[in-house]
Amino acid sequence: MKKHLTYFVLTFAIMLGLTFSQAQAAVVIIDDFATGVDLSSFGTSSAVDDGFYSNVLGGYRDTRVFASSGGVSINYSPVVGNTIAFNALAGSSGYYVSHYNGIGTNGSLNLDLLGSNTTGNFTLIVNAANGTGTAHVSVVDNNDNHFSSIQDITNGFAGSLNFNYSDFLGAGVDLTNIKSVNLGIFSSSVADDFTLGLFTATSSVVPEPASLALLGVGGLMLLRRRNRTRVA
Numbered sequence: 001m002k003k004h005l006t007y008f009v010l011t012f013a014i015m016l017g018l019t020f021s022q023a024q025a026a027v028v029i030i031d032d033f034a035t036g037v038d039l040s041s042f043g044t045s046s047a048v049d050d051g052f053y054s055n056v057l058g059g060y061r062d063t064r065v066f067a068s069s070g071g072v073s074i075n076y077s078p079v080v081g082n083t084i085a086f087n088a089l090a091g092s093s094g095y096y097v098s099h100y101n102g103i104g105t106n107g108s109l110n111l112d113l114l115g116s117n118t119t120g121n122f123t124l125i126v127n128a129a130n131g132t133g134t135a136h137v138s139v140v141d142n143n144d145n146h147f148s149s150i151q152d153i154t155n156g157f158a159g160s161l162n163f164n165y166s167d168f169l170g171a172g173v174d175l176t177n178i179k180s181v182n183l184g185i186f187s188s189s190v191a192d193d194f195t196l197g198l199f200t201a202t203s204s205v206v207p208e209p210a211s212l213a214l215l216g217v218g219g220l221m222l223l224r225r226r227n228r229t230r231v232a
Helices: 002-023 165-170 209-231
Strands: 025-031 039-042 045-052 060-069 071-077 083-088 093-100 118-130 133-141 146-153 159-164 178-187 193-205
Touching (some): 025 093, 039 045, 039 060, 060 071, 071 093, 083 093, 083 178, 118 133, 118 146, 146 159, 146 165, 146 178, 159 165, 178 193
Antiparallel strands (some): 025 193, 039 071, 071 083, 083 193, 093 178, 118 159
């Protein structure tokens, strides 16, 4: 009877821990870049009301591209895995920014990414980087507190860039009351090309002490049983 009880408690603890971690993780898609308006700039700044998209946070995206020299273009490609391509022509450099604040110039997402006892990060997928630059994620809350987190994009990099919530919280931004989110890609040299994928925000709740204690009990019971087996 004790043997079966031990296995039951251990199994229950493990299943509870797995269920807890899975159930408390939430992913918000900010932009999957499946749709968009292609945009080019030659020595000027161009802003576009991209329009309504169901796959964009807040349902609406504003874009801006600026060429500090030569020409820069932004191209959306739903055919090639839902990506957006930042292309600086030979001898060119500049930047691109997407702005998400819902509908209207003074709109607000009124978004809660935090909740209680929550950690997380913004993530941008970089499919390919030909050149060097920086990726900027900026957040403004409804009290006009704001912060921009910056990650380097190195030549040849492919993978995920993560922007931790803790940096925004440390700067006084209220992630439970977000007004807008911005994504910016800045070219550091000339003729930089970046292909970007999914842009998301992922939140995960830190396990409560009770759950951690239960997992600990399960682990101790397993160790105790192993010790008894060795003695026998």
